[in-house]
Amino acid sequence: MGHVSETSREWPRPKIRPRKAEVRNDQIFEAAARLFYEKGYAATSLQDLAGAVGLKKGSLYYYIDSKKDLLFAITDYAHRFFVELTENAKAEGGTPLQTLERMLFQHARFAAEHFHVTAAFYNERPTLSDAYQERIVATRDAYEASLRRLVRSGQEAGEFAADLDSRLAVFGVLGMINWIHQWYRPEGTLSPSEIATALSRQAVRSLMPRTDAG
């Protein structure tokens, strides 16, 4: 060490003044997410993307280094959300049912608010590098494991039906949430929060025991 980041530390004076590059960066990010959602990563050309933000395709390289970087940025946005959600899982109090419903609510609200990003996250994973895929899968597995733990705790507490296969049950509730990006449209009548409230409630209901069972 010692010579590291020598170049990037040069003149660390604060970048005042809103640089145009930053707003363009956001434009490009959002347009890319929308196009990847609409046509898929491979079927979206940089020509398409450049046109969507009012540039020529060569000019995009002033902002990005490669096409894959765009997919990485979008995917990582969702990835960081799930890391955080999983970490906060244990911090929250309440019964297993309450904790589970709260986590699913947050998950569902994110899925609706960022349905472009979520769709790309789930549809384009095979396109990512193997190393990054492994990190994502590890995060997903940890998330699912924490949900399974909640289901089993709820079963022991009698909140959830005892005859459920916790693995299958978690796949079920996750499907309810992760399917949102297939039908959600921002111009609809229900807000992301309202959708998240209804779906997370329906999800935990699918785990409850039937009181009239025999």
Next chain:
Amino acid sequence: MGHVSETSREWPRPKIRPRKAEVRNDQIFEAAARLFYEKGYAATSLQDLAGAVGLKKGSLYYYIDSKKDLLFAITDYAHRFFVELTENAKAEGGTPLQTLERMLFQHARFAAEHFHVTAAFYNERPTLSDAYQERIVATRDAYEASLRRLVRSGQEAGEFAADLDSRLAVFGVLGMINWIHQWYRPEGTLSPSEIATALSRQAVRSLMPRTDAG
């Protein structure tokens, strides 16, 4: 009419002898479904597909007319299933709950048994021609409408919770089923039928009223 199918009726002699072309056709269909599932349609080259069936890419055109034909064949396989499932919806007897659970079971079993096809059906719809997309969307809408009708009937009969938004509720149960292709692996311990039984039961449970509600 009268001149219709004049050309196709010429020499209707039966094609005896198992033509090699037919087994190859099936090989190509299945390999294409698997590759589209694994890498996506746009990211799958005909080179990849040819290699997967032990041919050179030019030879594929002995069996197909274009790459899009492959996606159409795969998509239409799922499409025809949903058409049939919707048509059989009213034919079946029983309470709304029983009918709904039976439909979801069939849907779920198909989704697991043909998860390659199902994944392509949902992920690659934007790739299809506009005219065919419209037919698929119409079929899907009819299917969802018949499910919503069952939910509302069940609500009137007291089988389902009265405070459910039938549209949201149907999206929820469909998500549980349509998510199967994201996690199902044929080498797992549960068969498609077992998965379909558990998930369709969990789905209808998510609609039931809580008896201890207040």
Next chain:
DNA sequence: ATTATTTTCTAACGCTCGGTAGGTCGTACG
């Protein structure tokens, strides 16, 4: 007004893709 810097464009590159044309080889049939 002149110079620096940031942003965009033009023009081209190497490559891969889907698709085509024509030939080759084996097998079955007359």
Next chain:
DNA sequence: CGTACGACCTACCGAGCGTTAGAAAATAAT
């Protein structure tokens, strides 16, 4: 034996792709 056909291959085309280099234009600094 020969010929007809099914199955496959080789070689190629044009187009579009991601990416690069360098000039031009716009904007800011001096």
